Amino acid sequence: MHHRSEFHDELRRAKNSADSSLQLAMAVPQLLGSAVAAIGLIAAAAVTVPAMIPVVALSGIPLLLVSRANSEEMYSFSFGRTPGDRERFQLEGVLSSRDQAAEVRIFGIESYLVTRWRRLYDERITELVGLVRRFGRRSVIAAAGVAGTFLLVLGLGWWMVSSGTATLADTAVAGATALLLGAQVQQIATSLGQLSEHGLRLADFERLLAAGIERRAIRRDPAPPLRRLVVDRLGFAYPGASGRAVDDVSFTVGAGELVAIVGVNGSGKTTLAKLLCGLYRPDAGTVTWNDRPVHDLDLRGEVGAIFQTFARYWFSAADNIAIGDVARGDTADPAAVRRAAELAGADEFLGELAQGYDTRLTVELEGGTDLSLGQWQRVAIARVLYRDPSLVVLDEPTASLDPQAEAALFATLDDLRRDRTIVMISHRFSSVRSADRILVVDRGRLIEQGTHEQLLDLGGHYARLYRTQAAAFA
Ligand SMILES: Nc1ncnc2c1ncn2[C@@H]1O[C@H](COP(=O)(O)OP(=O)(O)O)[C@@H](O)[C@H]1O
Ligand SMILES: [Mg+2]
Structure with missing residues (x-):
């Protein structure tokens, strides 16, 4: 710090x-x-x-x-x-x-x-x-x-x-x-x-x-497309913190899997996501990408992440998406921008803006307009897809959406998965039912994992919280 x-x-x-x-x-x-x-x-x-x-x-x-x-x-x-x-x-x-x-x-x-x-x-x-x-x-x-x-x-x-x-x-x-x-x-x-x-x-x-x-x-080798992400006895404590934010966590994610990480606020989900992306160096254990530690690799081409506080640029809609891959520079391909927007479910409302994709996404500038939060989140997802990474990490990009909108967005993600690996994080237990596997974290530890049905049958932490939240939104 x-x-x-x-x-x-x-x-x-x-x-x-x-x-x-x-x-x-x-x-x-x-x-x-x-x-x-x-x-x-x-x-x-x-x-x-x-x-x-x-x-x-x-x-x-x-x-x-x-x-x-x-x-x-x-x-x-x-x-x-x-x-x-x-x-x-x-x-x-x-x-x-x-x-x-x-x-x-x-x-x-x-x-x-x-x-x-x-x-x-x-x-x-x-x-x-x-x-x-x-x-x-x-x-x-x-x-x-x-x-x-x-x-x-x-x-x-x-x-x-x-x-x-x-x-x-x-x-x-x-x-x-x-x-x-x-x-x-x-x-x-x-x-x-x-x-x-x-x-x-x-x-x-x-x-x-x-x-x-x-x-x-400090040049690192560009990461190859993800085949397997292995998290092994991972531990991390913030400087000055008394306990570990992530403690002894192990799991494996295969290519094309859709894995959800759930847990209450403060359970360590964001920290875990940052460790997966190589943003923090672990204090214990390892994260390996295919067979190499993530911090030995330049992951920029292969990882796309949206964190809770994603950016909203005062640019045109097209540039808001194309900024996902600035390496492509001015050769930004309008067709690719549209394709990314379509996948993210943003094409329809962007196309209807006054100047279409050239509309500035801010009311602070002449001729600009603003989007709803849910629309912004779809633009943020399009930004990640434009980059076309093999691993997408979504850290509650939907936190301020209502549960129905969040579920709809996650369904979109499920559709566009194909050979893309997706790790999505939510504190809503109801939004992640479609995931191939759900990892339940509590106080930094991975306490349960399985499909929605398996976890409900288990009758543990997930089942308890799922029922409480489902009741609250019923
Ligand atoms: N930058 C930070 N510095 C110190 N402690 C942090 C920092 N970020 C998070 N924490 C602490 O680490 C724990 C896990 O936080 P976080 O990973 O953000 O949880 P979640 O995303 O599940 O809400 C919490 O106790 C939180 O207070
Ligand atoms: Mg968080």
């Missing part, structure tokens, strides 16, 4: 600093321009009054120091506050998201969230005010430096004229040159300050890119 939040901070920082590369690119020609102008002026001054050159050059030093200090502080301001910022943005997201609105309202946590958001916001503003004050003080010092130089130049000119070292005209020219030079020195100091700030930010960005490339560099 710790590492993950560190990664998010880094990501946020890198996002900010991606802009820095542009600003860096703009600061460079500015700097070069000023440098060229300054060299010209210095050459002119050297001809008229060489004595003024060091005086003008000196005026750049306080500016340089101030601008360096400012940019360093600006950097640590944006760097140091990123976790707070992220929390604030997340709160903004929750508060403004329609997805979360119901939850926020049911829990009555809106004002609590707003208060937290305000506190983070106030902290940020207080810091910013302090920062601006310090910037102001430094600017006064720098301005005093420039004014001092101006006085020095004037004094030097007056002395040269009165001592007869230079004519009034020469001195006037030299004075003007010196002031112009001063302006260029200021510009150089500012540009150098910007360069160092943007340079620091860019270093963050590059570090992140390097890390991403490193992660990608």
Whole structure:
């Protein structure tokens, strides 16, 4: 968890600093321009009054120091506050998201969230005010430096004229040159300050890119189509948790099987699903794909999973499905998209949208429309089917559907199974009757398995919960 939040901070920082590369690119020609102008002026001054050159050059030093200090502080301001910022943005997201609105309202946590958001916001503003004050003080010092130089130049000119070292005209020219030079020195100091700030930010960005490339560099063999998935004495505990979320679980799934995992909330179904997909590394036991551990394989081409919180993209309906296999890229085949939608039972309602499959699936954008939850779930399933994996894992994609709609969806899945292996998870015991095999988990353990009829005959946990739930929905 710790590492993950560190990664998010880094990501946020890198996002900010991606802009820095542009600003860096703009600061460079500015700097070069000023440098060229300054060299010209210095050459002119050297001809008229060489004595003024060091005086003008000196005026750049306080500016340089101030601008360096400012940019360093600006950097640590944006760097140091990123976790707070992220929390604030997340709160903004929750508060403004329609997805979360119901939850926020049911829990009555809106004002609590707003208060937290305000506190983070106030902290940020207080810091910013302090920062601006310090910037102001430094600017006064720098301005005093420039004014001092101006006085020095004037004094030097007056002395040269009165001592007869230079004519009034020469001195006037030299004075003007010196002031112009001063302006260029200021510009150089500012540009150098910007360069160092943007340079620091860019270093963050590059570090992140390097890390991403490193992660990608661990190449795994692409998984072959699934023949057999073997789970052997699998155990997993979340860091810091007292017990195991999955404990000593063993079972085998053959190609083309439809296996359901059922259990009450918190019994470990989602954790088990993530272990099957190789998302977590087991603490004990193994998951093997054909005959190799899942974490040795690149499963992306062969596993499609829909978890409880699946994504709803503000894309067109077609893109919402085609994103299931971005490897196909722009060669996204409209016929294949339609086929996936047909299999998932989404073709009918998508075809009826105002612009068909090109309709944006959000009302937040011009010409867009929204789908019902059940329709979204079918789009999510189409997304998985478009990828055409040999193992499909569905973790309660239907949790908020009514039991009839869930049963209908599972029936669809049963139809499109053929040579595809499906592991579906539900806490509804009534929805999974058609599965080839039902695995019943309780407190992380696999306590019963068999067909619906076998489990009812057994008269255990499954039979008890099935009757209770059936009664509730009767
Ligand atoms: N990310 C997590 N960190 C710590 N504990 C977790 C995490 N996710 C789930 N758990 C715990 O692991 C147990 C199993 O959770 P989960 O697999 O989500 O159950 P289910 O999907 O059956 O509702 C629960 O006790 C839950 O509180
Ligand atoms: Mg779950």
